[in-house]
Amino acid sequence: MGPVLAGILQMLALVAALALAYIPLGGYMARVYSSGRHWRVERWIYRGIGADPDTEMRWPAYLRAVLAFSAAGVLFLYLLQRLQGVLPLSLGFKSIDPDQAFNTAASFVTNTNWQSYYGEQAMGHVVQTAGLAVQNFVSAAVGIAVAVALVRGFARSRTGELGNFWSDLVRGTVRILVPGAAVAAIVLVACGAIQNFSGIHEVGQFLGDSQQWNGGAVASQEAIKELGTNGGGYFNANSAHPFENPTPFTNLFEIFLLLVVPVALTRTFGIMVGSVRQGYAILATMATVWAAFVALMMWTEFAHHGPALQLAGGAMEGKELRFGVGSSSLFAVSTTLTSTGAVDSFHSSFTGLGGGITLLGMMLGEIAPGGTGSGLYGMLVMAVIAVFVAGLMVGRTPEYLGRKIGTREIKFAACYILITPALVLVLTAAAMALPTPGDSMTNSGAHGFSEILYAYTSASNNNGSAFAGLNADTQWFNSTLGVAMLLGRFLPMVFVLALAGSLAEQRPVPATSGTLRTEKPLFTGLLVGAILIITGLTYFPALALGPLAEGLAS
Amino acid sequence: MNNSVSHSARLLWAGLRALLVLTVVTGVIYPLAVTGIAQSVFPGNANGSEIESDGKVVGSSLIGQSYNLPLKKGQETPEPDLKWFQGRPANGLGTNSVNTRYELILSGATNRAADDKDLIDWVTAAKAAVVKDNSTPGHRVSPADVPADAVTSSGSGLDPDISPRYAEIQVHRVAEKNGLSVARVRKLVDEHTEGRTLGFLGEPRVNVLELNIALKDLVTGG
Numbered sequence A: 001m002g003p004v005l006a007g008i009l010q011m012l013a014l015v016a017a018l019a020l021a022y023i024p025l026g027g028y029m030a031r032v033y034s035s036g037r038h039w040r041v042e043r044w045i046y047r048g049i050g051a052d053p054d055t056e057m058r059w060p061a062y063l064r065a066v067l068a069f070s071a072a073g074v075l076f077l078y079l080l081q082r083l084q085g086v087l088p089l090s091l092g093f094k095s096i097d098p099d100q101a102f103n104t105a106a107s108f109v110t111n112t113n114w115q116s117y118y119g120e121q122a123m124g125h126v127v128q129t130a131g132l133a134v135q136n137f138v139s140a141a142v143g144i145a146v147a148v149a150l151v152r153g154f155a156r157s158r159t160g161e162l163g164n165f166w167s168d169l170v171r172g173t174v175r176i177l178v179p180g181a182a183v184a185a186i187v188l189v190a191c192g193a194i195q196n197f198s199g200i201h202e203v204g205q206f207l208g209d210s211q212q213w214n215g216g217a218v219a220s221q222e223a224i225k226e227l228g229t230n231g232g233g234y235f236n237a238n239s240a241h242p243f244e245n246p247t248p249f250t251n252l253f254e255i256f257l258l259l260v261v262p263v264a265l266t267r268t269f270g271i272m273v274g275s276v277r278q279g280y281a282i283l284a285t286m287a288t289v290w291a292a293f294v295a296l297m298m299w300t301e302f303a304h305h306g307p308a309l310q311l312a313g314g315a316m317e318g319k320e321l322r323f324g325v326g327s328s329s330l331f332a333v334s335t336t337l338t339s340t341g342a343v344d345s346f347h348s349s350f351t352g353l354g355g356g357i358t359l360l361g362m363m364l365g366e367i368a369p370g371g372t373g374s375g376l377y378g379m380l381v382m383a384v385i386a387v388f389v390a391g392l393m394v395g396r397t398p399e400y401l402g403r404k405i406g407t408r409e410i411k412f413a414a415c416y417i418l419i420t421p422a423l424v425l426v427l428t429a430a431a432m433a434l435p436t437p438g439d440s441m442t443n444s445g446a447h448g449f450s451e452i453l454y455a456y457t458s459a460s461n462n463n464g465s466a467f468a469g470l471n472a473d474t475q476w477f478n479s480t481l482g483v484a485m486l487l488g489r490f491l492p493m494v495f496v497l498a499l500a501g502s503l504a505e506q507r508p509v510p511a512t513s514g515t516l517r518t519e520k521p522l523f524t525g526l527l528v529g530a531i532l533i534i535t536g537l538t539y540f541p542a543l544a545l546g547p548l549a550e551g552l553a554s
Numbered sequence B: 001m002n003n004s005v006s007h008s009a010r011l012l013w014a015g016l017r018a019l020l021v022l023t024v025v026t027g028v029i030y031p032l033a034v035t036g037i038a039q040s041v042f043p044g045n046a047n048g049s050e051i052e053s054d055g056k057v058v059g060s061s062l063i064g065q066s067y068n069l070p071l072k073k074g075q076e077t078p079e080p081d082l083k084w085f086q087g088r089p090a091n092g093l094g095t096n097s098v099n100t101r102y103e104l105i106l107s108g109a110t111n112r113a114a115d116d117k118d119l120i121d122w123v124t125a126a127k128a129a130v131v132k133d134n135s136t137p138g139h140r141v142s143p144a145d146v147p148a149d150a151v152t153s154s155g156s157g158l159d160p161d162i163s164p165r166y167a168e169i170q171v172h173r174v175a176e177k178n179g180l181s182v183a184r185v186r187k188l189v190d191e192h193t194e195g196r197t198l199g200f201l202g203e204p205r206v207n208v209l210e211l212n213i214a215l216k217d218l219v220t221g222g
Helices: A003-034 A040-049 A059-082 A098-109 A125-155 A165-191 A218-227 A248-272 A276-303 A307-312 A324-337 A352-363 A374-394 A407-433 A445-460 A475-505 A521-553 B002-041 B117-134 B164-178 B182-191 B208-219
Strands: A199-204 A210-215 B050-053 B056-060 B205-207
Touching (some): A003 A165, A003 A248, A003 A276, A003 A324, A040 A165, A059 A125, A059 A165, A059 B002, A098 A475, A125 A218, A125 A248, A125 A374, A125 B002, A165 A218, A165 B002, A199 B056, A218 B002, A248 A276, A248 A374, A276 A324, A276 A521, A307 B117, A352 A445, A374 A407, A374 A475, A407 A445, A407 A475, A407 A521, A445 A475, A445 A521, B050 B208, B056 B208, B164 B182, B164 B205, B164 B208, B182 B208, B205 B208
Antiparallel strands (some): A199 A210
16 A cells, blocks of 8 residues: 555544544533533532522623633743742743743633743643643633534524533533543553653663653643644644654544544534534535645645655655654644644645645634634634625625624624734734844745744634744744734634624524525535635735745745 | 722632632643553553663663764764664754753754755755665665655654665665674564554554664574
């Protein structure tokens, strides 16, 4: 069997595994967020929080709770890093500098997991396990909560109430993410991922002498890092490190983990709005984009254009042998289309066009299938835009799922899609115009520009992967990327929740023969088109300066 | 105004309490429970898949290492010890720049682009070295036979494996340096070649450390 065929088979195996999980997990999550019963452990947690999980919240109250919880998260994680030097179990590591601590706190609370630090030389057990890994759970749960609130906006009428944030947060963590991650972590250890608290220790070498290793709770963090579409590695090499991702099987398993929640949420959405076929239409849109990107990536990586790769005889720079080109391409596309940002191979050394595909994947807004929760709400906002465009074409008031898309709704949706492009393009332009930020580039020319464009795209879209040649541990990049992550996460949430509140207040309009059938393939086609056109119009000039220039030159 | 400030403070306090409670669940109970299970069911894996030779730990079967001659005076980069099978280049590895009282290995890639001049130079030099090192009086390696993994750095810099093609290129040299027959060394490589998992996952590979341990046993008459 050749590597190309093996790559295609791995893609098909992944699709089959996701298909098997789709109905049970999607249905389970719908029950989690609809059930009136609380688990006993959840009651203890609510008592600890001092919140009543049964109080319904309107959108401003829901938003305030999201922001308060996230602000507490940033504050706590910042302090934990600043105090690392005096905390026990920190392996004698120093406190993190203020700019980097802010960047990292913003990064993990926003589900971005951009890392301007080297995990193995900077973060001790306490920060990794009780700080960073905790945000891996709760930032993912916050994303799902906001998505569920939007779905309730479509499902409810004449109320304006969107559920209770504390209940959604706790249930997502306790009933979905913790059990899922625990099982996944044990599977990873069974395949060779490490899970210990040995800290820094010497390991003998074959030719005598020894090396210093840093051991920690890696498998438990790796599991939630993928399942929660976080992506922040325990080690600098992230999922390329053999202790995080030891075998070809764990590689495919990790790709499965990072796709499974966003994919199954479309089923949850379908069930909660009373039509699973609406969920299939959204899923089909995500799957179309994902499959097309995987095909393009495999094509360009197997063709390995670019002088150094031609000379080497294959695109193996920055890739692990056990994964090879096929499985690495699958990982790269899945991680950039899901806002995960974990990497099993280094995107900066991909072919020019391959690097461009990872960039474009993030520029789509992380919706195919996107992050946990954020993928679903991003895609539903795009669906609102697509319905609106279709309505303009035929001159009818647009409707989606029995709700009128009026001036208010379309304003919220339009604001949502403007935020990240504005952050990406303005900050990239500023970094290029100022004299010093450019010093951080490792590569020159078009690829150097791509490093900076990639950084702001990754941060603003809450992805977290990098063209890691960029030395991002400078005050300029730590601060501006930190701000981009916070604004790129929470401003869109404001508009999503406002949209949800506005939808939930409406009375449903009955479907007529003139209503656009949003569960049909025609709508899927329209939605794919809207996504590609909006992204293309926004980013084409920037892409032409970076990856396109590089890819076409070779 | 006062009212809204106190309201915000109360909300922030609720957020902080929620965070602390969830930290106990996901940051203390969860990792300790996973560690407990991992250490009792898969202790070898959980502690880094350490591997022994002659009763001594000589590394992890998952982590690649270098097989170099000791540095000579005035040398900056060590020369490979050609007695042993060589792994992939590891130009992406670093050493600590913070907390420098440790000498940790920092995993990482070169992050060089396909059109980067340094990368082109490194690949060219690596290819020439592979051809030169592995050509023996009776056997010449052609540049066209050198596979990509032999001249590129991996994602982690710690890749434990090489491709069967790269191992095959090294067979003649290793046989000659150790006074073994080519057929015997080739058989050893075959025994340590792992195909794709289930026939289609990943790529065929040879674990260099395990191969070298077996080679050492063979040479010392084990």
